[in-house]
Amino acid sequence: MVSEPLRELDHLDAEATGRIPLGPPDVRPMLAWVLPPLIALLLLAVAVEIWVRVAEVSIWVMPRPTTVVENFFTDFGLYFTEGLKTLGVSLGGLAIGTAAATLLAAGVAHSNILERAVLPIAIMVKVTPVVALIPLFIIWLGHGWNPKIAIAALIIYFPVLINAIAGFRDVDPRMHDFFRSVDASTWEIFRHLRLPAAIPYLFASLKISVTLSLIGAVVAELFLSGHGGLGAVIWIEQNNLRLEKVFAAVLMLTLIGVTLSTAVVLAERLFSWRLDQPVAAA
């Protein structure tokens, strides 16, 4: 069902379509997942701290982790406010990019001509580092939110498009036959067959695109450093050689990334749970 150029994303499909029942989360295994990386991270920070202190590394090369954490909390208001701006750009790009890509995918899934017309362009966009377009977007869209959101939207466009096309087409041919056998309309086939079949694929692409949209937002903010966001903070403080502030801003970005990814995983878990568990017996 999926045409050849899409094969490279096959590794996503198993994850997306694996209809393994996911029960309500149990806390103990979650601790088993969360604790080891936390301990590893802590050990790493301790190691860096010791290295910086013992080797007397310059503050302009590597700040002490304790200084970074201290600054993160003293200037928390700044990182939080700027973080919200970055989050806004990221979510705006995510919403616009996902909506636009899903709409086009719905068209492509129904039309081979549209597929032949659109996919080569989509692949061209994919192999082009879209952040290279930021200067152009600034010329076209001004210096406000618009160019940043546009970059975040464009950077997620391709993965969402490819996954959505695969999802809309991953339809059991016998199910499709049943719909045809009662003369269901194209809209009915889309609404009741293709769209629900694509939901797991959309979640798979969302997992990739939350982090991608954050990358797009930050890179755009580096360019537009007069207009806020954590990217701008990083750019300005790097010029001021305040590396502890650079690291603190990166820490905030990491927290935003973790929050977004976790939200998607939880939403998917909720969805999968609804998919595979019985609705409360009547």
Next chain:
Amino acid sequence: MRLREARLTYQTKAGNPLEAVSPTTLTIRAGEFTALVGPSGCGKTSLLRMIGGLIPVSGGEVQVFGESPKEAQRHKRLGLVFQEPALLAWRSVEDNVRLGLQLNPKETHSSTDVHELIDIVGLTAFRRYRPAELSGGMQQRVALARALAIDPPLLLLDEPFAALDEITREQMRYEVQRLWGISHDPTDPPRSAIFVTHSVPEAVAVADRVLVMSPRPGRIIADIPITAPRPRRPEHEHSDRFVNDTAIVRAALRSPTTPAVPLDAA
């Protein structure tokens, strides 16, 4: 249901036409339960799909109640069941059964009580379950109920029990006869069924008439009436009459068939 010189020819990759179903003329009466048996690849599924309007005929004509298969689809006169249940994983049993009523709603004339139908297939306790939580046999019952929900005058069954274990399979061949006999509107003509299978006992157990197909090109080589009275019970399979009938069908299957002949310019 009438086929007149209906045939199906594929274009192979090498560019040679391959005759999947050679011109077939056939009439199936209302209320008749017909089984179509033959080895794999003999074109029996293709023939069924031609009747169901899922593949267009390459020549000749198919009529279902005086209409083309496409019109029969439009008027919801066809109840399809496939080898795989092909249920919607995200819908409950109940909502799967309802699907045919929900689609193409302006042609929904039957006032089927979905709960009653689920009760008839014995799944009342499971009507809010998802397909993945049911056994293969239960899923296939849901598929049968879904096909019957639109109260179709013609049931098209494409090896519906081939993927089931032998024990379930032997139960289902009586289950399908019971369901075939249930019609919502008593003023309707009795329901017909075409049942594709590669199991001779299954065909003889369910059918009023067994059509035997041979491959390459797919064609009907025997038309055997099965006159055992209804309702039939599993014990029927131990009777001399049943053994006799299966022997006749098996003999027809073994009869020399014409070898594969390329379809030339002829």
